[in-house]
Amino acid sequence: MVDADQTFVIVGGGLAGAKAAETLRAEGFTGRVILICDELDHPYERPPLSKGYLLGKEERDSVFVHEPAWYAANDIELHLGQTVDAIDRTAKTVRFGDDGTLVHYDKLLLVTGAEPRRLDIPGTDLAGVHHLRRLAHSERLKQVLAALGRDNGHLVIAGAGWIGLEIAAAAREYGAEVTVVEPEPTPLHGVLGPELGELFAELHREHGVRFHFGARLTEITGQDGMVLAARTDDGEEHPAHDVLAAIGAAPRTGLAEAAGLELADRAHGGGIAVDEQLRTSDPDIHAAGDVAAFHHTLFGARLRVEHWANALNGGPAAARAMLGRGTTYDRVPYFFSDQYDVGLEYSGWAPPGTYDHVVIRGDASKREFIAFWVKEGRVLAGMNVNVWDVTESIQQLIRTGVRVDTEALADPRVPLEDLVP
Template sequence: MDRNTAFLIAGAGLAGAKAAETLRAEGFDGPLVLLGDEHERPYERPPLSKGYLLGTSEKEKVYVHPPQWYAEHDVDLRLGRTVSAVDPAAHEVTLADGSRLGYAKLLLATGSTPRRLPVPGADLDGVHYLRRLADSERLQEVNRSASRIVVIGAGWIGLETAAAARTAGVEVTVLEAAPLPLLRVLGPEVARIFATLHTDHGVELRGGAQVAEITGTNGAVDGVRLADGSLIGADAVIVGIGITPNTELAAAAGLKVDNGIVVDERLRSSHPDIFAAGDVANAYHPLLGRHLRVEHWANALHQPKTAAKAMLDQDVRYDRLPYFFTDQYDLGMEYTGYVEPEGYDRVVFRGDTDAREFIAFWLSGGRVLAGMNVNVWDVVEPIRALVTSGQAVDPERLADPDVPLPELLP
């Protein structure tokens, strides 16, 4: 591989595939290698805890491109190939089999790994994590065969897998260390709505729960014991306690790492020819004025487009507001913006929270920091405009559904 012309992408998920797509669309005609440690071609992760897990979406829809796309666009897709080392000085990567590839520019789209539960019994059969396509397929089988499931962690993955299990008719207990689900992300005002959503659908939700151990019989899960001594029976356990960015390659290569690979607004790392995108990138956000690592689908979809253009020396920067969505039972939601925990002084609701048809706005000093529309659609753009304006709004008018959102801006 000619290190003077080749572009390499380490990580064949959504971010890696979209970077390859953008490079070709922008006219890059040199050697382009996309390396992935899985044996599946690039796919999207949201369906793994939503439609594909529920059985409402077919497998083919999870993939980013049809299988022939890579050959048609002269993308050298190498599956089952793990990058084990990066040598920035030599402009070279080493693969797990010992082979080496040279590059002119390198994109690290290495993603993240689920955090493991550090308690006795966590290695028993029947303890599941959700990150890869095969994980989702195992959980589909669990939802068909189990009668009782315990979900540890009430973040987005925990709640979505709980909703899928309940929809399949499985008894579900969700254990969360915080008093409410999603408390750190949404704050108590909105977290209570998600707690009620799940209890209304028959989930036993236990806040303030501390897991002491996972119990088993003959090597297989049969329950979860809490720190207070109580035991919850289970045929399977799903663990969703967060993810850790895969920064090992970058750290070993001497790149700056701090809660992810530190990159600027162009997604360039501390080495000028190495870029990062997706879950692993801790990127400077020019609108928010800080570094931010975002673990959601929209970031993996859009950020690589900026990285690819920057690799081609185009004058670009990544300034899209964070965005994520969820589907749980009959609730669909989109969230736009960014709020640090306790970084707001007021939540304004527009609509009917009891009917779960509303928009929630997080404000600080009258400025809208973020908005979340629940079962209310086609409002992301005006919410984005409110956030990016940086101007104070009238909370009373903000709460009034009869006042169109665009009219709130001067």
């Protein structure tokens, strides 16, 4: 029985943590809720950092999950700029703050997120080397892109994943020169496979982005602390005034590992291993968001999903589980992206090697279509590009696992709803 004498502690002040705190109160929990955030800013959403806010199309205040006054109004004890350095599972305490404050918990939620992977090459200490993860990073990058555009400067981006491409699009809108270096043969190769990756290469080339595929950065050269060029392992040298590392993110598992919690296999993305109710190997500790690796019954694999929707939905799911009201967390993975005049939504999970072929519905050359990744007649994933209000139908096809007629799947004249039993 949950009562007013209990204390629930949330470590991590991102979207998942803020939505978990909101859900605890919405579900009637009257006990103590402590939210510990290592940033000085109130909890915020990350998609605008590489999209609308970075482009100057959204105001700073629009990124925050709640108004600052909301936390006190809902009796959420919010600790900003504080890090947790230890969990004592026996005593059920966390230690945080400059003075080593100890707080007892009845239930603990870890939403520590992920951090950008660093380039392990010479020259990363130069002033013009950037990452994008936090609000402060986006604010700095906005100024950098504006200056590059004004001065006809060059940005080299390491990595052609979603963040790399979104920053490339933003940089070109500011007027900067952009080169993207990527070891795979196409952008987004590990997510979309080669069939769709080339489409995004062409989109960015049309907007003036240069790609250097099949290569990695080996050195960033500079003078007087400033970037001058970026070199690759095949001997090429690209002029650069700034370099962005967009080579993925690593789950922040150090706290969990030190506490002896079970971790997922690093070969499959790592993270804190959780069950279908987002419980860790300690039944009084849950994990959600970017740091959690959960076994997805639909795909028969343990997944760690680093996208906005997983934080939005995973935080509340973990909160309900902490209250004893949990159900199986098996939402279809979902994310969205905006690049130039192309908007897209992707649902499902179908990395290369898991599907037989890709079915295109619509006109890919006009960038107005839906792509389906299919295995043995079943849809594993779908991506709608400049086609809207179809996500629910796509996710129903994925969730039901029904065998579909691929000719009907490719025919825009056949409503998607007709393919769902």
